[in-house]
Amino acid sequence: MMQWEQLLSLKRMGDTKKRLRSEQDETRLGFEVDYDRIIFSAPFRSLQDKTQVIPLSKTSFVHTRLTHSLEVSVVGRSLGRQVGKALVQKHPHLQSTYGYRFNDFGAIVAAAALAHDIGNPPFGHSGEKAIGDYFKNGKGQRFKEQFSDKEYEDLVSFEGNANGFRILTQSKHGVTGGLRLSYATLGAFMKYPKESLPKKPSAHIADKKFGLFQNDVFFFQEVATELGLPSRGSNGQVAYARHPLTYLVEAADDICYTIIDFEDGINLGLIEEDVALEYLLQLVKNKLKTDTYNKLSRTSDRLAYLRSLAINTLIAEAAQIFIQYEKDILNGIFATALLEKSNFKAQIDDIIKISIEKVYQSTEVVDKEIVGYRILSTLLDAYTLASEHRWHGNESHYDRLLLKAFPEIDNQATTLYETIMECCQFVSRLTDGKVLQLYRKIQGSL
Secondary structure, eight states: OOOOOHOOOOOOOOOSSOOOGGGSSSTTTTTHHEEEEEEHHHHHHHGGSSSSSSSOOTTSSSBHHHHHHHHHHHHHHHHHHHHHHHHHOOTHHHTTTOOEEEEEEEHHHHHHTTTTTTTTTTTTTHHHHHHHHHHHOOOOOOOOGTTOOHHHHHHTTHHHHHHHHHHHOOBEEEEEETTTTOOOHHHHHHHSOBBBOOOSSSSSGGGGGGGGGGGHHHHHHHHHHHHOOOOOOTOOOOOOOOOOOOHHHHHHHHHHHHHHHHHHHHHTTSHHHHHHHHHHHHHTTTOOOOOHHOOOOOOOHHHHHHHHHHHHEEEEHHHHHHHHTTTHHHOOOOOOOOOGGOOTTHHHHHHHHHHHIIISHHHHHHHHHOOOOOOOOHHHHHHHHHHHHHHTTOOOOOHHHHHHHHHTSOOOOOSSSHHHHHHHHHHHHHHHHHHHHHHHTTTOOO
């Protein structure tokens, strides 16, 4: 069974001395330092021009990855504090012996939730698919015979979660350990603590996707050992049990995209307001204050009231489910997302179904995803080819111009796999607007 005193480790990459909670500055805890480092980082700031629902949207009230991440972080902090308060009461030695407080749980979840989308490429999840498709079905197929099965799988199933861990921890250009976050926050961030193969070896939620590229496996093994995460891998495969607080990060994300993507659909005119209010009312009817609701004459005010009530309702329930199943979670055998156990699962599923039909599959989204595929494929073709030429020592003048303009593509890679991963990670870090600008330049349009 995992132990909370290990799971709440303040250790950072490169530490030679143990960090004790009892010695922390109460005005700025180590976990709060994590939050600050993320929010001031360039990759986080770039989320202001990355898609949440509608690629390249010019509508001001539609969420970007930045506003979504901030909202998930706020929900995550509330979830963490509610759970932390119950856990400190249940395990008093966490405070009396080690000095942990309930707000530590909130700070860890808030920081991990803030970073949860930091590895997402331009154009959202369709961007992930576009990168993978380039290597699986496009010109990137040329690397299949040059890489190991796991290395090639990293490319054909390019994963924003694994890319996020890379961004948070990668040492380069004299910066050791990336943002040097605490291992507790890195553990909570890791939704899928496994390498890319085997794919979905079980129905456990931790096996749904992967969270580690091959060049990050060794360091995450160090993190997992420090946190006391049990190994779930067999036959030499790298896979671990989830950090328990990951379930809260996931729940915060699930709550926000369920309610807020739905709200974006309404604001975009893709979901009828009357229909939306009806679905939200079904979710919160047991806690609705009818007098308060009836006094709200504008639909926008009613929508805001129901959204707030829905989020608070789901926060309270997710926290209760976590406490109820704490033992299974600590044993690594809790196999679903928290909200799968929700009493409101039917209502949540109804809302998500409407969002899929009306928003995610809308003409505006699909049309821009098609454009995104073409843009990302063009960029990957240009930069992987230039990097491949440089690696083999036969780069052209055009290759040098491409790579010189963007020194973010590391020239210190020691293998061709690392070189090509650098190209993918460079493209993934670009914002929606920047990737469009670069595409036009490569196409010869100034």
